[in-house]
Amino acid sequence: MSPTRPELNPDSPAPQGQLSDAEFDSLRTLIYELTGISLNDSKRSLVEGRVARRLRANDLASYGEYCELVRSLPAEAEEVVELINCVTTNKTDFFREPHHFEFLRTRLFPELEARARKGGPRHVRLWSAACSSGEEPYTLAMTAFEHFAGKGWRIEILATDIDTDVLARAKAGVYPTERVDGLPSETVRRHFLRGKGRWAGHYKVRPELAQLVRFERLNFMDDEWGVEGRFDAIFCRNVVIYFDRRTQDALFRRLHTHLADEGYLMIGHSENLHFLAELFEPLPKTVHKKRAASRGLATPPPAMPARVLAAEARNASSAQLPRRSITIGEVFATQTPTVVRTLLGSCVAACLWDPIARVGGMNHILLPTAPGGEEHSSRFGVHAMELLINAVMQRGGERRRLRAKAFGAAHVLSQISLSGSASERNAAFVKQFLERESIPLIGARLGGNAPLEVLFQTHDGKAFVRPVPGNASADVAHSEHQYGEQIVRNTRTVAEPDITLF
DSSP states (O other), X not given: OOSOOOOOOTTSOOOSSOOOHHHHHHHHHHHHHHHOOOOOGGGHHHHHHXXXXXXXXXXXXXXXXXXXXXXXXXXXXXXXXXXXXXXXXXXXOTTSSTHHHHHIIIIIHHHHHHHHHTTOOSEEEEEETTOTTTHHHHHHHHHHHHHHTTTTOEEEEEEEEXXXXXXXXXXXXXXXXXXXXXXXXHHHHHHEEEOOGGGTTEEEEOHHHHTTEEEEEOOTTOSOOOOOSOEEEEEOOSOGGGSOHHHHHHHHHHHHHTEEEEEEEEOOTTOOOGGGTTTEEEETTTEEEEOGGGTTOOOOOOOOHHHHHHHHHHHHHHHHSOEEEOOTTOEEEESSOOEEEXXXXXXXXXXXXETTTTEEEEEOBSBSSOTTSOTTOTTBHHHHHHHHHHHHHHTTOOGGGOEEEEEEOOSOOTTSSSOTTHHHHHHHHHHHHHHHTTOOEEEEEEOSSSOEEEEEETTTOOEEEEEXXXXXXXXXXXXXXXXXXXXXXXXXXSOOOOOEEO
């Protein structure tokens, strides 16, 4: 992974609260779920120092508040990425562990050339799977370029990392003089340009080398990697030392599926693969070859355990919570962890919760305003939202900390007497109301053509959403028109489709 991050300025103001045992446990569980990194007690001060700057950036008083904030956000949210960036450790150099690059020159590349003489492709594919600030993939590019230059070979190098900060530096390909000082002068001359002006004291990777490398963000915990094809060699060095055995096993099995039949996997000097001897043949100096007996395996890559464990815990806890169903015109909030359920066609459900007080609730709105003047009915927008906000605050929530999710507004009413614009009006209303009240909308599923079932957990803000399948769409639309009395009966017997977590 890449150059060690500088420590925080000791003169910076400390957060109001220190990292408690419970907060450290919450943070490292969250980090494990997000990244697969398993932190022991010795990492406590490191976590406290690095996450402190995110507390200051978000104007939060405690690590517990920060943990709740991150848990309330979708995986792609900027703050989630910032947390990942600040806890990942990066260290790398050009030609680090040089025996691996010598192996490419003396064994892999000649093997590829021998296969090409027998009709194989003149193409080499390499993957730096934790590329950090780019020294490793650029070293791969130098090694391949020097071997294959002028021979008509296609060189393709994929470089991935979870940390967006180091990826940005890697893509720029600009390094201070001290990063290249250890390289032979001929290597520097051939592959780097000396910086001038504001870049004095730096070197930039030459364009002909940079064009061989493609950089992408990749989180090993993601269900889909988006990595296509197979590789002649994968470098995944000094990564799994941060993972527990279950995560290591799943990661290496997934990497195995991305190796060519005669491919090689390079790992760090403190890592081993003896527990996967059926898949990899160990060679000297932490090189592993894909075993011939394993090449015909067609098993799908396993899900990453951090996500598996999180889903198991989520499903177990959700199953044990009390449930409350609401329909049109109802508002429900509680400080007791509860799953609130509703079914939506063109209607909208707003879900509000305070991640610190762990209080939340939901409403179910028919239209923004009443066609006949019932402005204060809880079936209609403004009044329903005010009732929900007040209900959450009465149970200990604070308005400034509220977070929102919103669902519904499907196009299911065009076939009956209510205006077909109801769904658009509902979607626009809930977004405009939340923006006006400065309540961040951090998750939504608005629009579409299918009614939705929503299960909202009041204590942690998680929402499980599934479309109501089949012919139930028309039934739900008519049921909404009759204030929702038939919705539950019309959807109990349909098969359950995919569920989305918001």
